[in-house]
Amino acid sequence: MQIEQFVLGMFETNCYIVTGQEKGKCVLIDPADNAKDLISYMERKKLAPEAALLTHGHYDHFLAVPKLQERWPYLPVYCHPLDCPKELEEHDMGMVFPTVTAFENVKELNEGQGLNLAGIVFEVIHTPGHTPGSVTFLTENCMFTGDTLFCGSIGRTDFPGGSMKQMRASLKRLAAMPGDWMVYPGHEDITKLEIERRSNPYLGNL
Numbered sequence: 001m002q003i004e005q006f007v008l009g010m011f012e013t014n015c016y017i018v019t020g021q022e023k024g025k026c027v028l029i030d031p032a033d034n035a036k037d038l039i040s041y042m043e044r045k046k047l048a049p050e051a052a053l054l055t056h057g058h059y060d061h062f063l064a065v066p067k068l069q070e071r072w073p074y075l076p077v078y079c080h081p082l083d084c085p086k087e088l089e090e091h092d093m094g095m096v097f098p099t100v101t102a103f104e105n106v107k108e109l110n111e112g113q114g115l116n117l118a119g120i121v122f123e124v125i126h127t128p129g130h131t132p133g134s135v136t137f138l139t140e141n142c143m144f145t146g147d148t149l150f151c152g153s154i155g156r157t158d159f160p161g162g163s164m165k166q167m168r169a170s171l172k173r174l175a176a177m178p179g180d181w182m183v184y185p186g187h188e189d190i191t192k193l194e195i196e197r198r199s200n201p202y203l204g205n206l
Contacts, residue, residue: 009033021119055146057083083133129167
């Protein structure tokens, strides 16, 4: 398995393109923005995305989806239903952004679900706190934590739907997972779970 990291958009959100055993296929995790760059990379590498996996439903993690679905109309977008509102758009900072519900071919993510995509098996665990529908994707020795766990910090809980109580429970669950894991967060640097257990102040007080 190979993982390419892209830092995209005005919020410097991490997007990951993951390739596995199936030649010519890949998975996008949080296609945050700059669709042209993502499409150019995949075409240059002769890759076609099997799915876009969203760690949660904040717009800074999926703004590339419309252009990606123009290029690959079949592309499914996976998101937890608690992060799929009835509204098709939201307003922030004087601008209008789509919600996940505005996209075509949206598929649900749920606790314990297994996804076999591009020759990679992902396990979905529900890790609410940043948003009600935040999830973490596990595969091999890697966890894609979105805005739940960062290097040395955690995601905010003061947005609508956020909950520090739920965040603590989610962090406790991640910290208790046996072994060491590579942690691929939604922002900031890639890290390791063992490092976070030792040095992240939010994990030390669980």
